[in-house]
Amino acid sequence: MTQSTQQWYASWFDTPYYHILYKDRDYAEAQVFMDNLTNYLNIPEKGKILDLACGKGRHSIYLNSLGFNVTGIDLSEQSIAHAKQFENETLKFDVHDMSKPYPDTFDAVFNLFTSFGYFEDESCNLSTIASIRDALSDFGFGVIDFMNVNYVIDNLVPEDVKTVEGIDFHQKRSHKDGYIIKDISFEADGESFQFQERVKAFTLEDFEALFEKAGVHLLDVFGDYKLRKYHPQTSERLIMIFK
Known part of the structure; x- marks a missing residue:
């Protein structure tokens, strides 16, 4: 067994109970977010999107239904096995550790719904951002949607x-x-x-330090799924667009 499968998220996310506990998440709100985000980023028709830590693939499937060519990756073998039933010519799923480079380039790389900051090893947070950077095409954008810790x-x-x-x-x-x-x-x-x-309590300043180390540029910060302005104390989300 590799070390990565011994981390808390590898065992918990692979249980059916994880999916039972969170089954009532607001997917309508998530779809509004996907609509707003893809419009805002002006991703080209049939553009390529990488969905990092995609879970069972629900958001990848929705993004694919909007006409994008989507690859969803996740560490959970069971989640990816479930997601694979939805694959088609423009939608594929892969078991992959997001802190390692993925061998392709994309118009956008999304890391959604606080699926960052799980790693015990701090260096994996930086290497995840570096992996996003390396997976972006010349005109591509990275997006990390995190909780607003404050x-x-x-x-x-x-x-x-x-x-x-x-x-x-x-x-x-x-x-x-x-x-x-x-x-x-x-x-x-x-x-x-x-x-x-356990999720690392990253603030915007913490992300800015990671972005600087990874050599990426923060372009925009939003505070909710309607892409309204970020307020450090009152915003529910911390949504960062970078390249």
Whole structure:
């Protein structure tokens, strides 16, 4: 077993329970975001998009339905196995570590819905941005859609229970040692489970430092999926466009 598959996200994202807990995510809002983003970036018709950490491929599939040539990559073999049923001539899925270069170039590389900052090894965050940079065509754009850490910390719900499909997911949230941490415990199928999500609490300044090291240029910052102006305290998202 390689080290990467021992990280928390490799085991948790590969369980069916992860997908049960988050099954009610607002995909209508996500589709509005995809519409706004592709229009704003003016991605050419049939342009190529790389969807980094694509999960089961829902956003890749939607982007493909808009007429783009899409490649979705994810570390989770089970998610990619699920996504592959939707492949066609202009939509493909691959198991790939996003901190490693992908052997192709694209008009846009998207890293959406806070799927950055999972790595225990800090250098992987920089190498992910470098990999995005190397996958961009001359006129391509990189997009990282991250949580706005200031807003998240101010609005952190320390503890709650979410019941989905008869499973009571006990969730505890904290901000510790530079990470936003969510501890999830539940019982299902006669077993007790405990998982922890850990995401590095990156601020805009932290990203700016990474971008500078990677030699990419930050072009625009938005604070929500309607691409409104970013406000450090009140915006829910931190959406960065760079090249």
